[in-house]
Amino acid sequence: MHIDLLRSGSKPLPQQISDTLAQRITSGLLQPGFRLPSVRGLAATLKVSQVTVSKAYADLEKKGHLICSQGKGCFVAEHEQSGPGNGADWRDGYDDYLPRAQLWRNFGYSEVKYPFHLAAIHEELLPLGPISTTMAALVTGQPELMASYGNFQGDPELREIMRRHLQLRGIHLATSDLMITSGTQQGIDLVARTFVGPGDTVYLEAPSYTGAIDVFAGRGAEMIFVPMDHEGMRVDVLTRQCDARPPKLIYTNPTFQNPSGVTMSMARRQRLLELARSYRCLIVEDDPFSDLYFRTPPPSPIKSMDEDGHVVYMKSFSKVIAPGCRIACVAAEGNILSRLIAAKSASDLGSPLLTQGAVLPFIARRYEDYARTLRAALRRRMEKAARLLKQYAPPGVTWVLPEGGLNLWLQLPSASGIERLRELAEEEGISFLPGDVCYAGDLPSRFIRLCYSQMTEADMERGLKLFLILLDKHLRSLNQ
Amino acid sequence: MHIDLLRSGSKPLPQQISDTLAQRITSGLLQPGFRLPSVRGLAATLKVSQVTVSKAYADLEKKGHLICSQGKGCFVAEHEQSGPGNGADWRDGYDDYLPRAQLWRNFGYSEVKYPFHLAAIHEELLPLGPISTTMAALVTGQPELMASYGNFQGDPELREIMRRHLQLRGIHLATSDLMITSGTQQGIDLVARTFVGPGDTVYLEAPSYTGAIDVFAGRGAEMIFVPMDHEGMRVDVLTRQCDARPPKLIYTNPTFQNPSGVTMSMARRQRLLELARSYRCLIVEDDPFSDLYFRTPPPSPIKSMDEDGHVVYMKSFSKVIAPGCRIACVAAEGNILSRLIAAKSASDLGSPLLTQGAVLPFIARRYEDYARTLRAALRRRMEKAARLLKQYAPPGVTWVLPEGGLNLWLQLPSASGIERLRELAEEEGISFLPGDVCYAGDLPSRFIRLCYSQMTEADMERGLKLFLILLDKHLRSLNQ
Structure with a gap:
């Protein structure tokens, strides 16, 4: 062992x-x-x-x-x-x-009627029509795409489209600075396997993304969790922690953070980047949600201020347009990127060209319009969820309404009984993500994450109401 | 560092x-x-x-x-x-x-006119028609496949088809014993990240597959290369080596081995399995080529004799029907497989369902007929290549004609000058794989690998003739 x-x-x-x-x-x-x-x-x-x-x-x-x-x-x-x-x-x-496998444990099933556990967007909101039209045309017109191994770094045309996409968001890079991965999960994994080894110190927000924690744990990293407030990661606390243990890498999800929904302020972003500069370490900026704001656009990505290559920026297109295509973009410069490409080659010889081709025209021409519609739809759902919470959430349960993204992060009166709640919910066909998988696992958490976008709107409303009533009953039974 | x-x-x-x-x-x-x-x-x-x-x-x-x-x-x-x-x-x-990245170095380019370096099958031989028809029907009829994350373990229907496929080859397992990966490269990588760590002893054939060596090197394994003869890996030598350093894992490619083309005899297969049993270790049996025999079927897979789960069997469907779909099957039992599935989840959240669906009907109904035709076509190519070798190979260059698979493994009179030969070949638009990347890299190798199936037949003939003439000229220049 x-x-x-x-x-x-x-x-x-x-x-x-x-x-x-x-x-x-x-x-x-x-x-x-x-x-x-x-x-x-x-x-x-x-x-x-x-x-x-x-x-x-x-x-x-x-x-x-x-x-x-x-x-x-x-x-x-x-x-x-x-x-x-x-x-x-x-x-x-x-x-x-394998020290930990919470992804495997918590996301292996999806046969429940009301799947609130997975942070994803329901197919009725996704642009599957245009993407499937492109895909059908591609397989018919260019079947040879199925014959060739992909470029390790990813299709150059798609990288060019992504370059322009990032440019609009303040990130000015060359096509050669980008790599396509099979989802952001693979991007995080490639960074970890390349740059993180036993005993290396990795800082993350508390709470953080389960899949990132699994990956860093798998590398034997010493993970240190940095508390957050309403401006995101407490960079002042992080700075003190770094004095004691210099960082090898800082993983952050600064915008509509998964799971908490919090967005890091511009001031914090700047200070975080300065910290990485002074410690000559990498920041992984995982950014699946910045296009999914409800009112005002979030602050610019940390990567947009990065002058000397301290930030590996990851943008998921899977999440937002077609999870099944497994397409994300990783942006980094110089020998940070070339080493990640070397790792990608050993990991799977490159992502399929066909799925890369399928999303290309959509990202090039229709993404911005689509994002506008999607934002409105998600906001409507979030507001519906908010109304239900207000009406049915039991006393002692608290939450902060997110300004974007896909998740609600609910604080329950106590951590005890969450495992039992999960069983009860599952009997009713409802799943949620217990908050403790968003930490290293030392302490039980009294948070749970619910995603409001992974069902039809009607199912979301029915499921959430059902869940809140169940939660109320469960909490009362605990207090007896 | x-x-x-x-x-x-x-x-x-x-x-x-x-x-x-x-x-x-x-x-x-x-x-x-x-x-x-x-x-x-x-x-x-x-x-x-x-x-x-x-x-x-x-x-x-x-x-x-x-x-x-x-x-x-x-x-x-x-x-x-x-x-x-x-x-x-x-x-x-x-x-x-990242201690080594020969895959990245040697397979990153593919713009040459005569790509002999990559062991792959040219699109004119692949069944792209039926697979693209299925794919087009799928994206049109079930666009929701692009919306969903795959099952970590892989599409259950495809696993059932693969179960039957393996059963015909003497491997009797349940659907739950199989996992779908993004090519065999990912399968090897998952085994390595799960079971191999710094200092663990991994035995491989000398020579072995570059991509496997990269992956085990990346885990800090101590790789020990076992010599081969015409019956494959010298299990007698391996047995003595294991006395000194017990194996954590044995990686073998027993049938039409990549790169040497040698097939392990049945007796050796049995002894290898006994060895793994006595050392309570895993064998990774990487089997891309067993359906590609030219005359008689090769001995049964080691996995077919495996009673207590010592063999992780990997079968590439990428290689043989559609490399761009990146589909391979990994077969293992009990908590060996469940741990690999956990690793797969952290690595990419599962392979795309669409590409899995695209190959499913073909594997289910047409694969055996196709394999028959493919064998005939590959044999014809190999025989053409053999005639050219006989006619144009310079003195001192030797080879053994393979009984199956895609590669020729040529021994040159000396290891010196191969790097120069590579440059000269590239100027003529010809690539080959230098043999030293099939070893740990301590010693220069005087072998090179040429794949005869990665071009149209006409190009293969033109390119091979061109290369052999170039080789002759190059060897003469060395002797002057």
């Missing part, structure tokens, strides 16, 4: 071991009945004392993750049935490097 | 440092003029003595990779111009975890 330990880290070793194992257990990577290595064995593997491992196991047992019995060893606790598994499968002892 | 050092490894530390840096320099990740860290600085970062780093730098200077000058430091040697770069860019000092 492999666990990245940071011997110079601030967390005690037993806690590092117990946190990592707890994450693997709660995400389901370690199944109930799985037999953990012996104290002696794990101590030898990790080169720590047996006392350290014993402490970690005791902590996990106290938290209910493990059942240990003298002579038999420690097993992952069953949730329902009891009794340890046989543990005889060789695969159980085959080590891996 | 990050270098994975294996303190318990068999290679001395200075050599580990110098090999890694040499790979980064030859692949172009470190550009001419780049200033290396000071001896003192690198020694501190890597926690080794300054003598160790000095030795490594001296070795690199001797090999012509570096130019060191008292007081100024060491710079990556220019190939043409001279004089060190200014090195003032902060990015040059920003560490990464």
Whole structure:
């Protein structure tokens, strides 16, 4: 069993071991009945004392993750049935490097009637007509696109369109500074695998995007979460944290942040960039939502002020026009980009040319008009959701209405009972994202994320009302 | 600058440092003029003595990779111009975890007239007609496929088709044991990121697939190359090597091996599987070519004999029917597969449903007939190439005609001059794959790989003749 330990880290070793194992257990990577290595064995593997491992196991047992019995060893606790598994499968002892897999755990299902858990846009709002027309014409007219491996960096024509797109948003780069990835998830993953390794310090907002946390955890990074206020990441706090642990990378989602909805002020953006300059580190600016504002356009991207290549800017087109095409743009300069392209080549030899071609004319000619319509539709939904919240949200539940994006971030009176709430909701065909997956997982969170754009408007209204009534009932039952 | 050092490894530390840096320099990740860290600085970062780093730098200077000058430091040697770069860019000092990028270096270009370097099938042989018809019908009839994120594991219907496909080949699994990836490259990458970490021992055939070597190198694995004979990997040698260093994973391409064309005998397959059982390790069986035999079907896949889940089997459909669709199948059981699915989710949230749907009916109904025709066409090409080789290959150049697959593996009289040959060939619009990228890169190789299926038949004949005449001239010039 492999666990990245940071011997110079601030967390005690037993806690590092117990946190990592707890994450693997709660995400389901370690199944109930799985037999953990012996104290002696794990101590030898990790080169720590047996006392350290014993402490970690005791902590996990106290938290209910493990059942240990003298002579038999420690097993992952069953949730329902009891009794340890046989543990005889060789695969159980085959080590891996996956400390956490909350994406896999939380987004693997989508068969619920009211899927509030996924931050996505329902097909009735997406421009599938024009994109499918382009795609049909392409496969008929240029079937050879299906025969060729893509350019590692992405179709040059699409990159040129994206260059113009970014230029309109204040980001002035060359076509050669852009790379196409299979969604932003791949972009984050490529940055992590290229530039982040065991013990490197990565700063993120608290809360942050689950998929980014999974990826950095997978690289063995030390993730430090920076608190936020209404102006976004607390850059003053970050600055002090960086004194103690210089950053290798700062991951931010500054505009209509996922999940909190908060937007970073211009002043903070500038200070964050200065900080990256002084520490000679990278900022990953993940920007899926900046075109989805409800009233006024958000501040310009951090990348628009970046003069010496400190920002890797990521813009998802998947999210906004066709998630199934898996197209995002990554912008970076010099040998930061060339190294990311090298990583992309090893990762999948390049994204399919066909899906790149399918979105190209739409982004070139119709995107801006479409974004205008989409903003209006999303705002209408958000306002409908807001009315329902006002009417049906139980006392003690709070939220801030977002100025853009797709999500509501609800604070419940307490973190306890959220797992039970999730089961109850699922029985009614409703899903939501528990807030704790937006943190490193040390503490239970009393937040939950609901996306108001992933269903038809009517379903969203029905589902949200149903959920709020259920929530009310659930909270009352807790208080009894 | 990050270098994975294996303190318990068999290679001395200075050599580990110098090999890694040499790979980064030859692949172009470190550009001419780049200033290396000071001896003192690198020694501190890597926690080794300054003598160790000095030795490594001296070795690199001797090999012509570096130019060191008292007081100024060491710079990556220019190939043409001279004089060190200014090195003032902060990015040059920003560490990464990319030790090697031969895929990126060797497959980034494809604008040559006679691309012999890429192992692929020319579009005139591929079934693009039926696949594009399906695709066009899908985008028109089910545009919502472009709206949805894929299932992490892949479209269940396509997995069912693949299950039947594998069953016909002696591999009996459930649909739930299969995962769809964006090409086999991604499959290899997912296995590596999940199960291979710094210092883990990975065995590969010598030579092996460039893309696999890149990926394992990127994970900091200790790669050990096992010699081959006409029956494939020398499992007897491997067994002795495993005694000294137990395997974490064995990567093999047993059928019409890329690049050598050799097929592993049934006896060796069985022994390899027994070895994996006794060491409780995984075999990655990469099988792009087994349907592409010229005379008799090759031995059954290792996976067909695998009773307790030691083999992760990978079958590329990209390669054989539509490279641009990027569809491969990964077969594994139990928590080996579930961990790979978790890695897939963090890597790209799942492959596009549309491209999966596009190949589905073809694989279900027409694949076997198509494979028959394709085999005949490839055999004809190979035989044409064989005639040209016989007629025009210069003395001292040898080869073994493959029994299947897409490649010729030519042995030249000497390794020297291959880089020059490559330049000369490129001037004539001809590309080939230098054999040294199929090894870890310690030694120059005197092999080159030529793919005979990546052009029209006429172009292949013209290009190969042209190349062999050029080769003759080049070898004569070396002997003068």
